[in-house]
Amino acid sequence: MTSERYAQPASVRWWREDLLKDARAVVVGAGALGNEVVKNLALLGWGTVVLIDFDRVEGGNLGKSVLFTDKDIGRPKAEVARSAAARLNPDCTVVALHGELRTVAGAGLFARMDVAFGCVDNAAARVALGQLAGLAGCLFVDGGLTSWEGAVRLYAPDDTRPCYVCTLTEEDLSDLTLRHSCLAYARRAQYGQGVPTTVLGASAVAALMVQQAVKWIHHDPDALPVRLGEEIRLDLAHDQYARTTLPRREDCWLHPQAASPAAAPDAWARTATDWAGLLGSWRDATNEPDAVLRLPMEINARTTCLACGSTRPVNHVQESTGGPEDGPGRCADCGGRTVPDLSNLVTGDEPWALLSPGDTGFPPWSWVEADPGDTADADTAVHLELPGLPAEPELARLDPRRRG
Ligand SMILES: [Zn+2]
Ligand SMILES: [Zn+2]
Known part of the structure; x- marks a missing residue:
């Protein structure tokens, strides 16, 4: 039974309202593009949308963001967009997560989604998003905009096809140097050069992005082709539309491989526990006394002043405070x-080992890798999902998607 709201799309022969209603997407970035993607999803009756952004609404956003009004200036973009989308269509469940991607969403969130929409404006955020989506086996639909051009790229949850890092040039790669943590890089890139965009480009690109996602959830590749591993480019200045196949690099240094988390020890679910407790119960369960956990983000144990040598304990993932002044720390x-003392390995001896994942800045559903020993190669590692549920009840009740 189709309600009047969806009568028109439902008259399309292949349209399945039930699939739309069951569909889940995470939208990263609530700028001009994110606004348009969320608007489209809400109007189509997409079941669940998780919206992630760390930024707040500014006056300059109003001319290209359909979900923001001048009353919203200063409020978190994700929360404002959530309320507006709920007004557009109360059938659509929208959850807002205000913060940086890696500190609000673990790979397990992506494992519960069908599609991840990239509505970000820098390479570091795309790398982070490609890693989370690829690991969790979730389709990554990435949108990009300049003043007169738009592009949509589809990265399949299948490691035989190109990932975002495969498509980077040598110059891009040297820019994304491993000497910087992803968060530190993201911070720098965020306040580098902005590209002027308009709502025209954003609405055109968002329509293409959501169109691909709607086809994807219908699982009918013969009738409804999804352009996996391709780029769809719109040239708005010369009115041209083109599709190209993205390259896959055999030597891609960050090519994500889809994984399924192994069953965690029962003790993990029974007790809200600290890093040392999690590691201890994994060692007991596997009979591997030298096992270690490898984390998806680095924890800063302490900062040390290069001038006077004084140290200050931090014991937390490094987070941006969201401003250009947020550069290297000062004593x-x-x-x-000051310099941070960063590590992503849990051996049980770390100063933060007696803190919980949440206390050290890890979001619920983060995936960690467990190795038999710290010299083991990555092939023997298994992924484990940390215990704990998101605070949002709409998220907490989602089961992981079965892939394949
Ligand atoms: Zn790759
Ligand atoms: Zn000092």
């Missing part, structure tokens, strides 16, 4: 430059 004693 509280002498004003000298």
Whole structure:
């Protein structure tokens, strides 16, 4: 039984309202493009949309963001867009996560989604998103915009096809140097050069992105082709539309491989526990006394001042405070430059080992890798999902999607 709201799309022969209603998407970025994607999803009756953004509404956003009004200035973009989308279509469940991608969403969130929409404006955020979506086996539909051009790229949850990192040039790659953590890089890129965009490009690209996703959830590749591993480019200045196949690099250094988490020890679910407890019960369960956990983000144990040598404990994932001043830290004693002491390995001896994943900045459903020993190669590692549920009840009740 189709309600009046969906009568028109339902008159399309292949349209399945039930599939739309059951569909889940995460939208990363609530700028001009994210606004248009969320608007499209809400109007189509997409069941669940999780919207992630760390930013707040500014006056300059109003001319190209259909979900924001001048009353919203200063409020978190994700929350404003959530309320507006709920007004557009109360059937659509929209959840807002205000914060940086890696600190609000673990790979397990992507494992519960059908599609991840990239509505971001920098390479570091795309790398992070491609990693999470690829690991969790979730389709990644990436949108990009300049003043007169738009592009949509589809990265399949299938490691035989190109990933985002495969498509980077040598120059891009040297820019994304491993000496910087992803978060530090994201911070720098965020406040580098902005590209002027308009709502025209955003609405055109968002329509293409959502169209691909609607086809994807219908699982009918013969009738409804989804352009996996391709780029669809719109040239709005010369009114041209083109499709190209993206390259796959055999030596891609960050090519994600889809994984399914192994069953965690029962103790993980029974007790809200700290890193040392999680590691201990994994060691007991596997009879591997030297096992270690490898984390998807680095924890800063302490900062040390390069000038006076004073140290300050941090014991937390490094987070951006969201401003251009958020560069290298300064010493509280002498004003000298400080350096962090970063690690993503849990051996049980870390100063933060007696804190919980949440206390150290890891979101619910983060995936960690467990190795028999810290010299083991990555092939023997298994992925484990950390215990704990998201605070949002609409998220907490979602089961992982069965893939394949
Ligand atoms: Zn790759
Ligand atoms: Zn100092």
